[in-house]
Amino acid sequence: MLSMLMSNLQGMVYCCLLDADWTMVFVSEGCRALTGYSSEELLFNKRISYEELTLAEDRLWVRRLIEKAAHARKKFDLEYRIVHADGSVHWVQESGFPLFNDHGELVALEGFIQDVTARKRSEQAARDAEARYRSIFENAIEGIYQTTPSGQYLDFNPALARIYGYASTQDLRNGISDIQRQLYVDPEKRGEYIAIMQANGEVRNFEAQVYRKNGDIIWITENAREVRDRDGRLLFYEGTVEDISERKYYEQQIEYQATHDMLTGLPNRTVLSDRLQQAINFTARYDNILAVAFVDLDQFKFINDSMGHHVGDSLLVVMAERLAQCVRDSDTVVRLGGDEFVLLLCSLQKIEDISHSMQRILAAVATPCTIDGLEFVVSCSIGISVYPGDGQEAGTLLKHADSAMYKAKQLGRNNFQFYTRELNQVLTERMAIEYRLRHAIENAEFLLYYQPKIELASGRICGAEALIRWQPPDGALISPLSFIPIAEETGQIEQIGRWVLQQACLAANRFQQILGRPLPVAVNVSPRQFRQRDLIGTIAATLAATQVAAHTVELEITESCLAHDTPQFIKTLHGLKALGLTLAIDDFGTGYSSMAYLKDFPVDRLKIDKAFVGNLEHESTDAAILKAIIALGHSLGLKVVAEGVETEQQSAYLLQNGCDEAQGYWFGQPLAEAEFCALLTSR
Numbered sequence: 001m002l003s004m005l006m007s008n009l010q011g012m013v014y015c016c017l018l019d020a021d022w023t024m025v026f027v028s029e030g031c032r033a034l035t036g037y038s039s040e041e042l043l044f045n046k047r048i049s050y051e052e053l054t055l056a057e058d059r060l061w062v063r064r065l066i067e068k069a070a071h072a073r074k075k076f077d078l079e080y081r082i083v084h085a086d087g088s089v090h091w092v093q094e095s096g097f098p099l100f101n102d103h104g105e106l107v108a109l110e111g112f113i114q115d116v117t118a119r120k121r122s123e124q125a126a127r128d129a130e131a132r133y134r135s136i137f138e139n140a141i142e143g144i145y146q147t148t149p150s151g152q153y154l155d156f157n158p159a160l161a162r163i164y165g166y167a168s169t170q171d172l173r174n175g176i177s178d179i180q181r182q183l184y185v186d187p188e189k190r191g192e193y194i195a196i197m198q199a200n201g202e203v204r205n206f207e208a209q210v211y212r213k214n215g216d217i218i219w220i221t222e223n224a225r226e227v228r229d230r231d232g233r234l235l236f237y238e239g240t241v242e243d244i245s246e247r248k249y250y251e252q253q254i255e256y257q258a259t260h261d262m263l264t265g266l267p268n269r270t271v272l273s274d275r276l277q278q279a280i281n282f283t284a285r286y287d288n289i290l291a292v293a294f295v296d297l298d299q300f301k302f303i304n305d306s307m308g309h310h311v312g313d314s315l316l317v318v319m320a321e322r323l324a325q326c327v328r329d330s331d332t333v334v335r336l337g338g339d340e341f342v343l344l345l346c347s348l349q350k351i352e353d354i355s356h357s358m359q360r361i362l363a364a365v366a367t368p369c370t371i372d373g374l375e376f377v378v379s380c381s382i383g384i385s386v387y388p389g390d391g392q393e394a395g396t397l398l399k400h401a402d403s404a405m406y407k408a409k410q411l412g413r414n415n416f417q418f419y420t421r422e423l424n425q426v427l428t429e430r431m432a433i434e435y436r437l438r439h440a441i442e443n444a445e446f447l448l449y450y451q452p453k454i455e456l457a458s459g460r461i462c463g464a465e466a467l468i469r470w471q472p473p474d475g476a477l478i479s480p481l482s483f484i485p486i487a488e489e490t491g492q493i494e495q496i497g498r499w500v501l502q503q504a505c506l507a508a509n510r511f512q513q514i515l516g517r518p519l520p521v522a523v524n525v526s527p528r529q530f531r532q533r534d535l536i537g538t539i540a541a542t543l544a545a546t547q548v549a550a551h552t553v554e555l556e557i558t559e560s561c562l563a564h565d566t567p568q569f570i571k572t573l574h575g576l577k578a579l580g581l582t583l584a585i586d587d588f589g590t591g592y593s594s595m596a597y598l599k600d601f602p603v604d605r606l607k608i609d610k611a612f613v614g615n616l617e618h619e620s621t622d623a624a625i626l627k628a629i630i631a632l633g634h635s636l637g638l639k640v641v642a643e644g645v646e647t648e649q650q651s652a653y654l655l656q657n658g659c660d661e662a663q664g665y666w667f668g669q670p671l672a673e674a675e676f677c678a679l680l681t682s683r
């Protein structure tokens with residue numbers, strides 16, 4: 001029974017001598033499975049000794065250990081390697097004890113050797129895996145941690161210490177004992193983390209701001225999960241930490257750029273509707289008033305074009321700062337683009353509050369400011385719509401504020417206007433004009449009227465100004481004052497301008513036939529026309545086609561046009577002059593005249609604005625200005641023409657002060673061509 005038991009054992013029972021070969025005197029059946037040799041081959045070292053079976057590297061220490069135990073009369077238990085008959089190396093575990101004879105002399109060893117290669121391999125694999133994971137843990141770039149649910153670290157890797165700015169893991173261990181209070185900038189964050197963990201068993205991409213050791217704040221993202229034991233009891237949280245400060249910084253930069261105006265730092269158009277909607281919701285909830293103010297700088301385009309964009313930019317920055325200072329922190333100032341801003345004034349109690357704010361803004365904007373050593377004064381026009389009275393929705397409020405701003409512009413700038421229904425009516429009409437204008441040229445709805453120009457000294461008609469009229473098929477004549485500014489804005493003026501010049505040239509031919517001498521005809525050129533590409537080419541072609549001598553055509557250019565003292569502008573002026581045309585400055589005295597430009601530009605005439613002439617009898621300053629302009633014109637070798645002469649006294653004053661020519665109802669209204677021809681014939 002004993003031999004059966006031994007043969008069934010997974011291993012070899014042995015008895016060996018304590019000699020140099022570990023000579024086996026007994027081995028059980030398990031010998032073959034263990035060593036690959038039969039028991040006969042091993043017994044008494046017939047074919048191989050156990051010493052030889054033992055792996056060479058292990059022989060010495062195995063022998064030392066066993067001999068030491070045996071001499072100490074103790075059991076021994078050890079693991080080492082043997083070389084199997086097939087050449088493979090196997091791990092074995094040997095347990096044995098020494099045997100003594102009756103005299104107490106050590107005579108042999110007895111024991112059991114079993115193959116433990118499989119266990120050894122899995123232990124080794126486990127060790128390798130542990131080493132690998134440890135290496136990942138130690139060398140990871142991400143921080144890895146285990147914490148108690150109450151917020152104490154159980155374990156973490158060097159990367160976590162590095163991310164949090166600690167010199168070593170020990171430094172971090174000493175530094176943070178309570179994650180909630182010491183780590184998170186907002187201590188509420190830990191509560192949030194726990195709540196998500198409790199609900200889902202994990203936390204994903206949890207972003208938070210944390211303090212580094214030196215007090216700097218960084219952004220991190222955490223991914224973590226609960227770790228539970230077999231019975232489901234929560235052991236700890238385990239997770240990773242990544243420093244995402246750089247990403248956050250770029251995200252914030254991108255968001256800032258998308259939502260802010262780079263020049264002024266103000267929120268931009270993209271955020272306007274959101275902010276306005278928030279303001280509406282807030283105002284509705286607290287039953288307050290909300291004002292939407294559209295602010296447009298009056299002289300900005302002029303300064304920008306004439307002084308250069310860097311001055312324009314600096315001016316916008318100053319104005320943006322002033323606007324922001326005029327409102328409360330809870331209000332919003334948005335730069336829409338160009339020189340347009342929108343202000344959202346919240347939590348107002350009464351309409352008068354708005355007026356006060358607007359007066360403050362007008363005054364702040366109009367305060368002189370110095371840029372590059374030059375002093376500038378600009379004003380602004382403001383249109384206001386009020387929630388809830390002028391509209392319930394963001395879009396409507398903005399549209400109405402914009403309309404009111406147009407009204408403020410029309411009323412002479414530097415003022416603010418509230419939106420009204422009547423105003424809306426006016427703007428609707430404006431849109432209708434814009435629409436109908438598109439067909440006016442092809443439907444031949446335009447006419448040219450001619451107003452005589454008189455040489456004051458002789459009383460002779462010395463020229464005519466062509467003035468456009470619009471005769472729609474279904475209505476009264478429309479004044480150019482109503483549609484030229486619209487045509488300017490839409491660009492239709494370029495087409496209209498070409499038509500006017502062509503008609504005026506054809507008329508000049510007819511006038512010449514009547515008079516037997518050329519009669520100069522003046523046409524108005526608006527600022528946009530002036531900037532049109534190939535203006536010179538178009539005019540030259542028209543002159544050639546109509547066979548009109550260039551010196552009979554005069555171009556009236558308004559002062560605001562002249563403000564564009566760019567090289568291109570001067571080049572155009574010289575080009576026109578080179579064609580042989582006469583050039584006149586129209587509405588002189590109303591614009592932003594710098595007398596300085598007059599001497600540099602090749603112009604022939606100054607046309608004094610009718611505002612000075614009309615007030616001549618009542619305003620002594622206007623009379624003085626008139627005199628000065630005439631003198632100035634003459635000193636520069638220019639002819640001076642007065643517009644809007646309505647009375648005999650005005651005519652006399654102008655003659656007396658040396659004005660060369662005049663135009664006005666006193667001498668003749670603008671007339672349709674047939675009537676004007678009749679006038680020429682009658683003279």
Ligand SMILES: Nc1nc2c(ncn2[C@@H]2O[C@@H]3COP(=O)(O)O[C@H]4[C@@H](O)[C@H](n5cnc6c(=O)[nH]c(N)nc65)O[C@@H]4COP(=O)(O)O[C@H]3[C@H]2O)c(=O)[nH]1
Nearest residue numbers: 467468479480481484500524525526644645646664665670
């Ligand atoms: N109160 C008063 N007004 C007088 C008197 N004599 C003439 N006027 C008006 O004064 C305006 C003079 O033309 P403007 O200053 O060039 O001002 C013109 C000019 O800037 C523009 N415009 C007219 N025709 C054209 C055109 O063909 N092309 C362009 N681009 N603009 C034009 O429209 C403006 C207004 O033209 P109109 O309504 O025809 O008004 C004309 C004329 O009818 C007077 O004694 N008293």
